[in-house]
Amino acid sequence: MGTKHEHEYLTNNQQRTTNKGGEIMLAIGEKINVISRKIGAAMKAKDPKPIQELAIAQVNAGANMLDVNTGPATKGGPELMEWLVKTIQEVVDVPLSLDTTNPKAVEAGLKVHKGQALINSASGQKERLESMLPLAKKYDAKIIGLTMTEKGIPRDANERASIAVDIITAMAEYEVHLENLYLDPLLLPIGVAQQQTMEAIEAVRLFKQLHDPPLKTVVGLSNISNGVPAQVKPILDRTLLAMLMTVGLDAAILDPLDEELMKTLKTAQVFRNEILYCHSYLD
């Protein structure tokens, strides 16, 4: 996808449909990330153009939320996140996922964010819960609950569900609405921990059964293909997305500029009865 004129970006986001929980399936664009050389340089120089172009391109490609990843952002993090939120929401009207471990930077972003932001992320780590949950309450933000703890990576689906229960308990303690929680089973790279993929899929299925109405779930889809050759990444990503959507996935942080991936997302939504099938559903 190339750059679009500003007046175009609103039209593309209109055909939105809901999943069984009555919520929109979130396709969270992952491209605005400090680790990209171009975007990293633009963040450093506070140059809006590359960032705004990438925001518009992702929304035009079907993203209905954008992740803004500044990394740890220990130095100058709050100013940077504030600038990014303003700069991006100047050109697209989707909510943002504020992706940094620095709570001060998250709060600076939340203060200026229009609409309901997503905090990416809290986890089963005590320190992260204590720093992020008060912000979710104060700003009525959505929040990702990553099912890992100080002890490291969970071994299987059951351990993920057990950490999810701890996160749910902490949500209640901090008076954050459970409808704002997105549980993340933690996808691991296929080349590192192949046997963990089915555990993460099973964890999503378990998460959906922990509460009534069902809690929402999210994954960082590209994690699966971390470190794999570029020609293998797309098929890994789209096949896994279809598999996760089978068990009720509600949101994915992904590359919306991957056209086949977005077609797979739409097709799985057809099978889930969230989009009405017609022969031209992909157009």
Next chain:
Amino acid sequence: MGTKHEHEYLTNNQQRTTNKGGEIMLAIGEKINVISRKIGAAMKAKDPKPIQELAIAQVNAGANMLDVNTGPATKGGPELMEWLVKTIQEVVDVPLSLDTTNPKAVEAGLKVHKGQALINSASGQKERLESMLPLAKKYDAKIIGLTMTEKGIPRDANERASIAVDIITAMAEYEVHLENLYLDPLLLPIGVAQQQTMEAIEAVRLFKQLHDPPLKTVVGLSNISNGVPAQVKPILDRTLLAMLMTVGLDAAILDPLDEELMKTLKTAQVFRNEILYCHSYLD
């Protein structure tokens, strides 16, 4: 895929892996079908060449079983099936799925078949059970149990599971081993019965829970895209295959000449830990 030399077909089928039940995931090539104009004519003229070429091409593309669909085959059915089985097994050494409603034609095929054939299909219809189950026992054949009855199409996953239980009961009556049964939830065309797709997926999940060790499951994958435009069929087929494999599908009758579909099959097998991941797993 084009035609291959006869000596090539054996090598391609060697990288075979097993699913959790310790059985090979069956990719059953669907191309030898009387409704194809070319194949229909070859069947009528008893011309082996087009049929053998298509058999070799499918096996080279990754099929480890081939469906042989002669339709109702009321007239001359037994002679035709006998000729087809011999003609096909002359050039490929995979088992065949004998796909006709004519039990005499099925038996004629079973008599000359090398290895363990698959009878496609029995169903919850009394007449089909009575005609096909004795053949499955006599020839120790695998058999597809389609979860539909005289009453028509099942309404949901639970109705499919209930018909499956009746089929299982009949299997015991006719002394057919349950390990030879492949339960089929009956996929319906997306354009006709969109809301039935998730019911069929859920049915596969339920089928896997009906018995210990779990029973095997199969779908006629192309049913989903019956009547859809040619450019939409591939993405419907491959997305649904990934979704069905998430809940434990063991076999699919499909188009093995669709390369992206076969890559999706292999990728889902990687996620299911049936194929060891390496960067070149698709080569």
